[in-house]
Amino acid sequence: MTENIIELQNVDTIYEGEKIPAIHNINLKVRYGEFITIIGPNGAGKTTLLETINGLIPYTSGTGHVFGKEIKKHKMDIRKNIGYVIQNFDIDPLAPFLCKDIVMTGRAGKIGLFRFATKRDWELVRHNMDIVGMKGFAERPIGKLSGGEFQKILLARALSQEPKLLLLDEPFSNLDLSARRKMEKLLTKIHDEKNITIVMVSHDLNFIPQRCSRVVVLDKGRIIMDDRRENILTSDMITTIFHKEESRV
Ligand SMILES: Nc1ncnc2c1ncn2[C@@H]1O[C@H](COP(=O)(O)OP(=O)(O)O)[C@@H](O)[C@H]1O
Ligand SMILES: [Mg+2]
Known part of the structure; x- marks a missing residue:
């Protein structure tokens, strides 16, 4: 078995009807147990990269493996x-589902079609709601949550899958500063306790979790830097890219 949980070689992803690839010539290896942040301005291709990794969008050239398996085949x-x-979601304010049921949908893959949720499944759901700080929300309808609360419910749902790999698209985007700090602590705890690999995406240079030793910079669909966090944060190139971004807004 390979030591890499993700391996992309010369990967391009072109959206249907488009000519220019949203991500181009991506070469990325992530080892089991790493916690990396992919950073880049809006439109850089970060979400496309995550969705290429989990097979939601097919890459149009190159090869991709996750868990040592070819992405398209498996x-x-x-x-x-x-x-x-996911990053973008709309909550229907009238959605009747309770938070605990949304978190339980994370168990669907493990439960399968032919059995019902067991006591253990519900224990896991409760445990993960507790971990993300949403224990008291089990019986609340999801339509009544704030964006940040819903993000935490989605994280609890993802954890209930007992995944080997966690892909997080801008997990800090709906949170204020103190909630961001809490989320950072939470991700560090998950990384410590769950033997999980984390790939997180962010457009905010100022918020890369301390735990993250490696940062990959994406700009206009290409990886332009892949280095230790301290080298990235002190490089001239990074300020150029993000100044450009700020002046555009
Ligand atoms: N469904 C789509 N069809 C066509 N182009 C898309 C689609 N989704 C994203 N794009 C384009 O692909 C590029 C990368 O987008 P995205 O991966 O969402 O960037 P980021 O997540 O870094 O903001 C952008 O130019 C965007 O407009
Ligand atoms: Mg995005």
């Missing part, structure tokens, strides 16, 4: 072992 199997927390 995407259902691969996805079962990936907890993916």
Whole structure:
């Protein structure tokens, strides 16, 4: 077995009907147990990269492996072992589902079609709601949550999958500063306790968890830096990219 949980070689992903690849010539190896942040301005291709990794969007050239398996051939199997927390979501304020039921949907892959949730499944759901600080929300309808609370419920749902790999798309985007700090602590705890590999995406240079030793910089669909966090944060190139981004806003 390979030591890499993710291996992408010369990967391009072109959206249907588009000519220019959203991500281009991506070469990325992530080892089991790493916690990396992929950083880049809006539109850089970060979400596309995550969705290419979990097989939601097919790459148009190159090769990709996750858990040592070719992504396109094994995407259902691969996805079962990936907890993916999406960035954009709309909560229907009238949605009648309770938080605990949403978190339980994370168990669907493990429970399968032919059995019901057991006591252990519910224990796991409660445990993960507790971990993310949402224990008291079990019986609340999801339509009544704030963006940050819903993000935590989605994280609890992903953890209930008992994934080997966690893909987090901008987990700090709906949170204020103190909630960000708590989320950072939480991710560090998950990384410590759950033997899980974490790939996190962020457009905010100022918020890379301390635990993250490696940072990959994506700009206009290409990886332009892949280095230790301290080298990235002190490089001239990074300020150029992010100044450009700020002046655009
Ligand atoms: N469904 C789609 N169809 C066509 N182009 C898309 C689609 N989704 C994203 N793109 C384009 O791909 C590029 C990368 O987008 P995305 O991966 O969402 O960037 P990021 O997550 O870094 O903000 C952008 O130029 C975006 O407009
Ligand atoms: Mg995105």
